[in-house]
Each structure stands twice: as C-alpha cells, then as structure tokens.
Amino acid sequence: MIRTLFVLLFLGFYSASGQQSFVVEHVTVFNGTEILANQFVKVDNGIISEVSSNPLTAQTTIDGTGRFLMPALTNAHVHTWAAPQLQEAAQAGVLNLLDMHGMEPMQETMISLRDTPGNARLYRAGYAATTEGGHGTQYGFPIPTLSKPEDAAQWVADRVAAGVDYIKIIVEPWKATLDKATVAAIIKEAHKADKIAVVHVSRAQDAFDALSSGADGLVHIYNDEPLTAAQLDQLNEDANFFVIPTILTTVLIQPLYYNKTAEETAEIEARLLKEVKRLYDAGIPILAGTDPPNANINIGSDLYKELAFFAKAGLPIEAVLASATSLPADKFSLNNVGYIKEGFKADMLLLDKSPVEGVLNMNSIVKIWKEGVLITQE
C-alpha cells in the first residue's frame, strides 16, 4: 500500500514537472508592461523561451483562447514566521514575498524552500531598524535596537551577516523612534553594503525626511496629510524612490485600531487613494503590499484587493498589474521574475477572466506555474 502510494506520488510529481516544453496558445498576455492580444508563449525547462504573435510548437499545447496570462505576483510587504504561509501565498499565485520585519533565525527554514515548487520565495529585511521601546519591539521577540548614528555601521553589518536582502527602517513618532540623523546613517551604511533601504513612516514630514536622506522606498503611505507640492517637486528632482502604500491595511485598521466610523474610514480611503494617484502621476512607482497578518489580512488572495484599490485610485490597468509583478521585481532586484518575456522564469498565472474587465477577476486563476512546473490547476 505504502509502496503503491509512493509510486503514485512519484508519478504525480513527474507529470507535474514533466512538462519540459509547452506552449500556451491564443492567449491575451500582460508581459509586465503591456497587454498583447492573441499571443503564443513557449516554455522550455522552466524558462520562457519565446513570446510571439505567430504560432509556436511544443510537445504540449494549452489553449488560452478567451483567457489571460500574466506573471505570478509579488507581495512587497508581508510578515512571515512559518512555512505553511509560503504555501498559502503560492496557491493564490503570489510566488514572491518580501518580509519587512521578522525573527531572523526563524526565517532560515523558509529561505531554504525558495526553489521548491509549491512554495513562494521569501526575501527579507530580517529585523527592522528601530530604537529601544520603539515600534517593532512589541511583538514578543527580542530584537537588536539602535539609538544613534554611530550604531548604524555595526547594526547594518549584522543584518548583512545574517544574509538579509534589504534594510528596513522604522520611523513611528507615536512611540520612541529613531531620529533623522540615525535614519540617514542607516541608509548610508545600507547603500555601502549594496542593499536598498526602505522606510516605515506614518507622517508626510517623516517620509520627506527619509526620502531626502536617500531612502529607496516607503513601505506604507504617510496618512496624516499629503506631501506639499514643494516637497513632492523637490523629491522628484533629488530622489529616486518607490512607494508601497498598503492601502488595504491602512483602511482596515481605521475601525479596528482607531474606532473610526464607516464614514470616517471612507473619507480616509478617498484621501489616501488621491495621494496614490498623485504620486503615480508624478512618475513614482507604486508597488503592491498588504502587510499581513495585520488587520487579519491573509498572505494570499487579499493582495488582489490592494490591486483593486489602485484601480479605484485611477491607475491604468497596466500600472495596477505591474505593481505586483515587474515593479517589485525591478526595485528589489528579484532574479529573472515579474515578466512574460524571453529568458525570464516561467512563473505564470492563467486566468479564466481578464483583470482588464475588473481587477477582482484575479480570483479566476485556473493555473499557476512556478518555473514551468504546474503547482495548481483547475
């Protein structure tokens, strides 16, 4: 019995990974930047080998008529602690997770699963930079804190030694927080170590200060007031940055944490979406992240809701889809993902309905491939 099961499991695995070469035919493709009708996408050994409007051949063909093919998703702001989360994300088509503060030793096992078919790949900041008693210290695990610019070099060196992918800094003035000079010193040390530095802020002034000090991105949108026109102009001139607004999180926590009424929450949402559109119009890349498990947000399909917020803000569909595919791949230097183009990993989602007709058609995913291996199917 056990032997039979083993053989069946083995055959199952073999047939899943055995599609060495296949073509998805007659499918509408979002390639990471634009939407193209009636395409043929060929995959060889886990890599996209050709995308063409002319027919391509392979051992296996998959009819994509009436369907939509796009790169698998990245959630650019999550918190992880256990391997089942990687599976939950992958089952929703989210194949890359960017952790923004967690226990470094507990992340090791999850990192080692990056190349396994059924799991999302985890990238991480390790511990976020915060000061003693500051935001980030309240989650029940001990974290190394810092308090002055002179601490920055050692603190960043420790993260680099732990193998982190980027540096995350917390500025949250409702508690003890890092000062501007220390934030600037951490950013400088991160860049010296060839790591990007992203910042948690809640106030526009803190966003302006951190970005003026060279921060590469914000992991939330500030929610007290908009940047002034002069601040935005100056940043656009001097800085090069992206924003992960986490609108879903910021909206959901209003009634949960701040007792806001439905009307007050709707007003905050409208204000945040207006600022997202303003940043987008100013040419600033907008990336999708949802900050699970905050506000009970899941690490999988809730990401579609963030995309729906971006559409509601007025971003064109290409920018909405890029926010969770090509843009996070570019900004966080994820290896060969985020595009349906020749030479990229075949991390692909086949949807029964087009997200162009409604972003929540993301819920109609029928097939998910990770490096050409089918990890879920209808």
Ligand SMILES: [Zn+2]
């Ligand atoms: Zn977070």
